[in-house]
Amino acid sequence: MFALFAASLLAVSAQASAACRCFPGDACWPSENVWTQFNQSIDGRLVKTVPLGTPCHAPNYDAAKCTILRDGWTVPEEHYESSSSVMAPFFANGTCDPFHPVSKPCTLGNYAVYAVNVTTPAHISKAVQFATKHDIRIVVRNTGHDYSGRSTGAGALGIWTHYLKDLEIHDYKDKHYSGKAITMGAGVQGFEAYEAAEKANVQIVGGECPTVGLAGGYSQGGGHSALSSRYGLGADQVLQWQVVDGQGNFITATRDNEYSDLYWALSGGGGGTYGVVTSMTSKAHPGTPVSGLNMTFTNAKISQDTFYEAIARFHTRLPALVDAGAMSIWFYTNTSFAISPLTGPNIPEDDLLKLIQPFVSDLKELGITPTVYSKQFPSYLSQFNGMQQEIGVGEAQYGGWLIPRSVVQNNNKGLTAAYRQITEDGATFIGVGLNVSRQVTGDVSNSVFPGWRDALIATTITTPWKWDNDKEMLANQRKMTDSYMAKLTALSPNSGAYMNEVNLVLDLEHRYSVLTSLSQADFRQPNFQKFFFGKNYPALQKIKAKYDSKDIFYARTNVGSEAWEERKDGRLCRVGQSSRTAEHARDL
Ligand SMILES: Cc1cc2nc3c(=O)[nH]c(=O)nc-3n(C[C@H](O)[C@H](O)[C@H](O)COP(=O)(O)OP(=O)(O)OC[C@H]3O[C@@H](n4cnc5c(N)ncnc54)[C@H](O)[C@@H]3O)c2cc1C
Ligand SMILES: *[C@@H]1O[C@H](CO)[C@@H](O)[C@H](O)[C@H]1NC(C)=O
Ligand SMILES: *[C@@H]1O[C@H](CO)[C@@H](O)[C@H](O)[C@H]1NC(C)=O
Numbered sequence: 001m002f003a004l005f006a007a008s009l010l011a012v013s014a015q016a017s018a019a020c021r022c023f024p025g026d027a028c029w030p031s032e033n034v035w036t037q038f039n040q041s042i043d044g045r046l047v048k049t050v051p052l053g054t055p056c057h058a059p060n061y062d063a064a065k066c067t068i069l070r071d072g073w074t075v076p077e078e079h080y081e082s083s084s085s086v087m088a089p090f091f092a093n094g095t096c097d098p099f100h101p102v103s104k105p106c107t108l109g110n111y112a113v114y115a116v117n118v119t120t121p122a123h124i125s126k127a128v129q130f131a132t133k134h135d136i137r138i139v140v141r142n143t144g145h146d147y148s149g150r151s152t153g154a155g156a157l158g159i160w161t162h163y164l165k166d167l168e169i170h171d172y173k174d175k176h177y178s179g180k181a182i183t184m185g186a187g188v189q190g191f192e193a194y195e196a197a198e199k200a201n202v203q204i205v206g207g208e209c210p211t212v213g214l215a216g217g218y219s220q221g222g223g224h225s226a227l228s229s230r231y232g233l234g235a236d237q238v239l240q241w242q243v244v245d246g247q248g249n250f251i252t253a254t255r256d257n258e259y260s261d262l263y264w265a266l267s268g269g270g271g272g273t274y275g276v277v278t279s280m281t282s283k284a285h286p287g288t289p290v291s292g293l294n295m296t297f298t299n300a301k302i303s304q305d306t307f308y309e310a311i312a313r314f315h316t317r318l319p320a321l322v323d324a325g326a327m328s329i330w331f332y333t334n335t336s337f338a339i340s341p342l343t344g345p346n347i348p349e350d351d352l353l354k355l356i357q358p359f360v361s362d363l364k365e366l367g368i369t370p371t372v373y374s375k376q377f378p379s380y381l382s383q384f385n386g387m388q389q390e391i392g393v394g395e396a397q398y399g400g401w402l403i404p405r406s407v408v409q410n411n412n413k414g415l416t417a418a419y420r421q422i423t424e425d426g427a428t429f430i431g432v433g434l435n436v437s438r439q440v441t442g443d444v445s446n447s448v449f450p451g452w453r454d455a456l457i458a459t460t461i462t463t464p465w466k467w468d469n470d471k472e473m474l475a476n477q478r479k480m481t482d483s484y485m486a487k488l489t490a491l492s493p494n495s496g497a498y499m500n501e502v503n504l505v506l507d508l509e510h511r512y513s514v515l516t517s518l519s520q521a522d523f524r525q526p527n528f529q530k531f532f533f534g535k536n537y538p539a540l541q542k543i544k545a546k547y548d549s550k551d552i553f554y555a556r557t558n559v560g561s562e563a564w565e566e567r568k569d570g571r572l573c574r575v576g577q578s579s580r581t582a583e584h585a586r587d588l
């Protein structure tokens with residue numbers, strides 16, 4: 001028996017030591033026949049990728065279809081109904097989309113080769129085992145919203161969770177929580193949960209974008225919401241995860257059972273890392289009225305000094321707003337400012353107006369007359385539908401940093417100066433103002449990046465995306481890292497960034513070189529461990545090693561990803577080992 005055990009260990013290590021994942025064209029890549037057998041074993045759920053942009057390129061060009069695709073490319077729906085498309089244009093890598101010449105043939109590029117259109121946990125377990133056996137890269141894909149392209153990958157088998165749509169609202173009780181809860185399949189999106197919650201007169205913490213997947217990257221990576229200053233982040237709501245781990249085992253993880261370490265890691269430690277979640281149970285809070293307010297003003301008839309003074313004043317007024325349970329989204333360029341919206345869960349409209357009054361007085365004093373609109377709604381869903389703005393995708397590059405409350409309190413001048421330099425350079429500021437401290441979340445235990453607890457402003461900086469100008473996109477990425485983010489990091493070097501809303505933290509030139517070859521020489525050591533995970537990183541690494549002992553789950557900037565690199569052709573290889581090139585593999 002010992003000999004058998006040793007032999008199987010050897011087999012595993014022989015496989016694990018192969019430097020690169022098996023890639024299409026390699027001798028190790030399964031034959032059509034083997035894929036067909038796999039398809040039969042998963043009830044015929046295997047989908048071969050046909051990139052979404054195919055009708056936009058010869059020889060399959062179809063002008064009418066391509067026009068529809070082009071018009072809808074910035075709408076999330078178009079991408080999440082596909083088994084492979086992703087919304088972040090940088091990671092789609094321009095290999096098949098409506099914005100490149102018709103004559104350029106469509107290639108798979110950075111898209112997965114196949115996807116399993118999952119409808120049961122068993123499909124996931126079989127996919128994990130198949131990919132492990134053949135040493136094929138896995139990508140876990142839900143909606144494809146991820147800004148860092150973590151739901152796509154060259155040469156991969158996708159595990160596509162979109163159709164896991166079960167949803168139930170029920171009572172729940174454990175040592176830490178007693179009340180209503182929602183159990184949802186991994187494919188449930190914000191709008192589906194909000195609609196169910198509305199009917200049951202409860203509130204669910206979910207994103208401002210109604211189509212983000214709640215149990216996928218959102219809650220696993222943190223998850224901020226218009227309800228967050230009232231209840232905390234998405235990850236703070238989770239009571240139970242059902243998950244298929246890296247060995248294909250079915251596990252139910254809660255805060256107190258034998259899988260509490262996995263529960264802790266999945267609640268904030270990053271999607272696509274420890275296993276594939278099949279369902280999540282989260283707190284469902286009692287329904288309340290929700291008020292909303294929006295406001296705009298511009299720099300017309302005032303000096304730029306006055307315009308930025310007004311912005312500085314808003315930031316000083318934020319702590320009182322968020323401590324009362326409100327959450328604000330606001331954005332500005334160097335010419336216009338908008339709060340869009342301020343959300344007050346269980347805050348009557350009159351009280352919300354009282355809370356904003358000091359800022360309105362500030363503006364009056366500065367000679368600014370804003371346009372203000374406010375309204376009270378009977379529920380979260382009605383406020384959401386009435387006030388939240390639609391958010392387009394594929395239109396920008398993003399950088400992000402969490403600004404602690406102490407920076408606003410002690411160095412608001414420095415902060416405003418940094419934001420001013422950034423926006424005067426042409427970038428757009430987007431802020432999420434919230435309070436997700438322990439006082440708000442209550443008794444929770446999870447791996448949410450600790451910097452969230454002191455954060456007042458989750459800052460996002462964007463520059464416009466242009467499909468036809470790689471050089472400018474690279475230059476903007478450099479600026480984002482070396483200039484914009486550098487200014488914010490300097491103000492709060494011990495803070496970090498929200499892993500879900502940034503594709504550009506310090507290692508972006510490396511990623512760019514991987515995808516496009518423009519910048520081979522500029523590799524810089526990524527620092528994502530510190531900025532996305534902080535002190536939780538070592539513990540998360542241990543938990544990953546335990547539940548993903550064969551290291552099959554990889555995605556950029558996730559825990560453990562430093563062990564891998566993506567080559568120019570997209571091939572995923574272990575760092576520091578000689579590659580199993582296509583030629584070498586053919587020789588074998
Ligand atoms: C327009 C837009 C608006 C957004 N608004 C918000 C917001 O208001 N608040 C907020 O916090 N964030 C927001 N985000 C960011 C969002 O949280 C992330 O994009 C998140 O990763 C989306 O998760 P997903 O599962 O829907 O997407 P995907 O891109 O499909 O997946 C994201 C990551 O999660 C992993 N994953 C997905 N499903 C599973 C699963 N079942 N098991 C294990 N891993 C899985 C994937 O492998 C990938 O690494 C927004 C993004 C966009 C594009
Ligand atoms: C998998 O099987 C189903 C049902 O037979 C079929 O429709 C589908 O095309 C197959 N997928 C692939 C990639 O062959
Ligand atoms: C991305 O595009 C670049 C430039 O067209 C190409 O060199 C590179 O191989 C592509 N990478 C992938 C994974 O498709």
Ligand SMILES: *[C@@H]1O[C@H](CO)[C@@H](O)[C@H](O)[C@H]1NC(C)=O
Nearest residue numbers: 047081082083117118119163
């Ligand atoms: C995936 O499965 C769902 C549910 O069975 C089905 O409606 C959908 O058409 C499938 N999508 C693809 C691309 O196979």
Ligand SMILES: *[C@@H]1O[C@H](CO)[C@@H](O)[C@H](O)[C@H]1NC(C)=O
Nearest residue numbers: 323405435437439440453454
């Ligand atoms: C957040 O608000 C609570 C009141 O709900 C307050 O006690 C706490 O101090 C605030 N958090 C921070 C970081 O100030």
Ligand SMILES: *[C@@H]1O[C@H](CO)[C@@H](O)[C@H](O)[C@H]1NC(C)=O
Nearest residue numbers: 294295296338340373386387
């Ligand atoms: C404020 O919200 C109302 C209601 O949704 C909308 O009609 C109006 O355009 C919004 N104004 C701004 C400035 O966002």
Ligand SMILES: *[C@@H]1O[C@H](CO)[C@@H](O)[C@H](O)[C@H]1NC(C)=O
Nearest residue numbers: 304334335423424425426427
């Ligand atoms: C705003 O920024 C743009 C782009 O950098 C710049 O051209 C313009 O002069 C700026 N305007 C003001 C009022 O600062």
